[in-house]
Amino acid sequence: MKLLTLNFLTCAVKSCKSTSASFPLHPKDCELVSDTLKSDPKLLFNILPRLDWSALSTTASELGFPGLPPSAPTKEELEANEKLFHDLHTLLLETHISEGSLVCANCGHSYKIKEGIANFLLPNHLV
Amino acid sequence: MLPTPSTSHVAFERVYEPAEDSYLLLDTLSSEAEKAFLQRRFSSTLTGVLSPLVVEIGTGSGVVLSFVDAHAETIFGREDVLTAGIDVNRFACEATVQTVKVAEQEQVVQGKTSGIYLGNVVGDLAGPLRSSTVDVLIFNPPYVPTPDLPELPALSNTAANSSFEDDSHLLALSYAGGADGMETTNRLLDSLPGILNSDRGCAYILLCAQNKPEDVKQRIRSWGRKWGVETVRSSGMKAGWEKLQIIRIFRT
Ligand SMILES: C[S@@+](CC[C@H](N)C(=O)[O-])C[C@H]1O[C@@H](n2cnc3c(N)ncnc32)[C@H](O)[C@@H]1O
Numbered sequence A: 001m002k003l004l005t006l007n008f009l010t011c012a013v014k015s016c017k018s019t020s021a022s023f024p025l026h027p028k029d030c031e032l033v034s035d036t037l038k039s040d041p042k043l044l045f046n047i048l049p050r051l052d053w054s055a056l057s058t059t060a061s062e063l064g065f066p067g068l069p070p071s072a073p074t075k076e077e078l079e080a081n082e083k084l085f086h087d088l089h090t091l092l093l094e095t096h097i098s099e100g101s102l103v104c105a106n107c108g109h110s111y112k113i114k115e116g117i118a119n120f121l122l123p124n125h126l127v
Numbered sequence B: 001m002l003p004t005p006s007t008s009h010v011a012f013e014r015v016y017e018p019a020e021d022s023y024l025l026l027d028t029l030s031s032e033a034e035k036a037f038l039q040r041r042f043s044s045t046l047t048g049v050l051s052p053l054v055v056e057i058g059t060g061s062g063v064v065l066s067f068v069d070a071h072a073e074t075i076f077g078r079e080d081v082l083t084a085g086i087d088v089n090r091f092a093c094e095a096t097v098q099t100v101k102v103a104e105q106e107q108v109v110q111g112k113t114s115g116i117y118l119g120n121v122v123g124d125l126a127g128p129l130r131s132s133t134v135d136v137l138i139f140n141p142p143y144v145p146t147p148d149l150p151e152l153p154a155l156s157n158t159a160a161n162s163s164f165e166d167d168s169h170l171l172a173l174s175y176a177g178g179a180d181g182m183e184t185t186n187r188l189l190d191s192l193p194g195i196l197n198s199d200r201g202c203a204y205i206l207l208c209a210q211n212k213p214e215d216v217k218q219r220i221r222s223w224g225r226k227w228g229v230e231t232v233r234s235s236g237m238k239a240g241w242e243k244l245q246i247i248r249i250f251r252t
């Protein structure tokens, strides 16, 4: 799964949904793989504003990526900063998580990722 | 007609094989009427309409999600469409990853674009999704009325080793819908207001005649003025009844 997916996922435990600690989930012992995609500024411009930027920054730093700017860059800022554009393209569109787990900071449950597919089925005591 | 993605690599002993219901969804999503609806709603020339997120629940072989992903530009009028899938069956998730890959490669070969596939996760309906994030939700549910609803696979049973019994259980999960064939669909409907984008969100859901589609639509109308519902496609007249139909639920 693309790293970007984490911006849309939360803990599946019902009582966690209303807590801010359940998002984003925290990657643990994750293996990353990347593929090469042609970079298209138009794509990034339309995706960036729809992301939860602080969650993305948390995910990126927890996975060891260089720090992101404090807020989402504007279209003009991206056009002027080739390195930032390139870094975000790599981070959002080319980076996949292949193995590891995602941990909820509220309930502590850990969702396993195997061969790029995370498992959000819950053990009986958490359903 | 847009080409149907290839699913010849999928093990249909334990993953739902594309059938009339799957193809009805493909026809619906690529129909002139629905293309027009989606392009109006998600036009990239409207300021503030960011890349839409399309999530399919119950991807099975991946035939529907890969179709939407590969043909995003034709359907939505823009290629920056994010797509993702959820299925309770791990083998279905693996199949979908592969089906999308093949369909995207086919687009590349033809010099055409595709959407941005995020991946698949194993999960129960919309459980893993953050609230209000989904722009378009697609669900071809287990809709056949059955005396019982098969249990969801327990966390520990999703390991790779699979017996015949597990395979038949996974197939049962793909069609058996419990009372009126609606037990799973009803749970999904209950979660829709929470996960759909509150301005633009919409959902395509397949129903069969035994699901009592008119009752289902009546129930959605009772959600209030902010919601609309329409039958956008149907097939297979049987004794005056449409056997299958697709309803579109949408924020007004
Ligand atoms: C009728 S099949 C549709 C498959 C595919 N979308 C198609 O149209 O060919 C229903 C799918 O829903 C999945 N499913 C059943 N219950 C589910 C649940 N509670 N959460 C997620 N997926 C579920 C099944 O595993 C199966 O793949």
Ligand SMILES: [Zn+2]
Pocket (backbone or CB within 6 Å): A011, A012, A013, A016, A022, A104, A105, A106, A107, A108, A109
């Ligand atoms: Zn939790």
